[in-house]
Amino acid sequence: MTVQQIQLDAYLGLAFDRIPVAMIVVNPEGQITRLNQLAETTFGYQSEELIGKKVETLIPERYRHAHPSFRHGFLSAPSARPMGAGRDLSGRRKDGSEFPVEIGINPVETGEGPMILSVILDLSERKQSEQRIQSALQQKDLLLREVHHRVKNNLQVIHSLLDLQALKIRDHELVGMLRDSQNRIRSMSLIHQTLYQSHDFAQVDFDQFLTALLPRLMESYESTAGHVAIHIRAKEVKLPINEAIPCGLIVNELVSNALKHGFQQQQRGSIWVDIRQDSSDTVELSISNDGAPIPEGLDLQQSGTLGLQLVHLLTQQLHAELQVQRTLPTRFTLRFQIGMPT
Ligand SMILES: Nc1ncnc2c1ncn2[C@@H]1O[C@H](COP(=O)(O)OP(=O)(O)OP(=O)(O)O)[C@@H](O)[C@H]1O
Ligand SMILES: [Mg+2]
Numbered sequence: 001m002t003v004q005q006i007q008l009d010a011y012l013g014l015a016f017d018r019i020p021v022a023m024i025v026v027n028p029e030g031q032i033t034r035l036n037q038l039a040e041t042t043f044g045y046q047s048e049e050l051i052g053k054k055v056e057t058l059i060p061e062r063y064r065h066a067h068p069s070f071r072h073g074f075l076s077a078p079s080a081r082p083m084g085a086g087r088d089l090s091g092r093r094k095d096g097s098e099f100p101v102e103i104g105i106n107p108v109e110t111g112e113g114p115m116i117l118s119v120i121l122d123l124s125e126r127k128q129s130e131q132r133i134q135s136a137l138q139q140k141d142l143l144l145r146e147v148h149h150r151v152k153n154n155l156q157v158i159h160s161l162l163d164l165q166a167l168k169i170r171d172h173e174l175v176g177m178l179r180d181s182q183n184r185i186r187s188m189s190l191i192h193q194t195l196y197q198s199h200d201f202a203q204v205d206f207d208q209f210l211t212a213l214l215p216r217l218m219e220s221y222e223s224t225a226g227h228v229a230i231h232i233r234a235k236e237v238k239l240p241i242n243e244a245i246p247c248g249l250i251v252n253e254l255v256s257n258a259l260k261h262g263f264q265q266q267q268r269g270s271i272w273v274d275i276r277q278d279s280s281d282t283v284e285l286s287i288s289n290d291g292a293p294i295p296e297g298l299d300l301q302q303s304g305t306l307g308l309q310l311v312h313l314l315t316q317q318l319h320a321e322l323q324v325q326r327t328l329p330t331r332f333t334l335r336f337q338i339g340m341p342t
Helices: 003-018 037-043 067-076 124-167 172-197 206-220 241-262 306-317
Strands: 022-026 032-035 089-092 098-110 113-122 203-205 228-233 238-240 269-277 282-289 321-325 330-337
Touching (some): 022 037, 067 113, 098 124, 124 172, 172 203, 172 206, 172 241, 172 306, 206 241, 206 269, 238 241, 241 269, 241 282, 241 306, 306 321
Antiparallel strands (some): 022 032, 089 098, 203 238, 282 330
16 A cells, blocks of 8 residues: 555545544444444444444334345445435434434445445434424414404404494485495405415415305395306416405406496396416406496596496506406406516
8 A cells, every 4th residue: 555545545534534424334244344423423322332233223123124135135236325215214322212314325345345335314403493394384374364364354343334334324325335335345355264264375266255255246236136147267266365355356346337237127147257367377357247238428437436446446456457348248358467566
């Protein structure tokens, strides 16, 4: 051996000892021939206690019997690879406690013949912080669910207060105005209900929302009940709360209008609510009805009535474009992009 080789060996020996991962060298019989400082501290042994011992000493008892056959399998086709791919591996300390590990095994040729070099990562801390993050996430989920639940309850209280107030009012027009306000409140409350009932608090399942909203809206315009059918098409549409609230209010206004103004004379007919979302997150919402047309000469931009003013305001908030077809069928179409600042 040359002087340089001796220096290199000494240098590699030092690196083996100091490297901040646990390393153990095992011979083909499964005896430990060498381990570094971190392997000692990780398993809680002194080097002398382990040299010459079977590597199975460092494995929980219940896995020991299977280990020699894994070693023979590795020796018959040696190549660097992670040990026990796909399985959760555990190490066993001197005091009997167990801890999660990840192990890489490598064949090495040494002066003393072929050996297996195992590189061992103690995953205890990583697993603990994963658990901490998991439980923090669960708590955040619980809190969000609770917030949506409370917002929904508070909106329901306002709804009931307006009910009580309506009982004291004789004027039909005023009662109608209160009912319209109640419907607006309910549409917001249903968005929160849909959110706290879903698994994903960031996304409103619009199909679920419409299925809850529209029958109730029909009930509140009972004069049309029985002869107007509502058809919902909203497969796979999921909207973030920022878009879901204005969009829900727009549906509320436009379907109310269809019920109120499209079918005043007890005509039979249909209302269609379609919402589609494409792969680039563009949403197209359309509300159509085959009842009476929008009165000729009525300027929808300048109607001065609350409903359409609200629709225009919310359309702006969504950075949406609104198209109106006045008859056959009457159709309001709204197109917007998810994720625009509101
Ligand atoms: N789907 C529709 N079919 C026929 N006419 C409609 C339709 N939508 C709106 N209109 C007409 O447009 C007008 C304005 O609608 P808008 O929603 O602003 O007011 P409103 O429904 O009368 O009252 P509110 O402010 O309570 O909504 C209505 O009064 C009605 O004449
Ligand atoms: Mg209206």
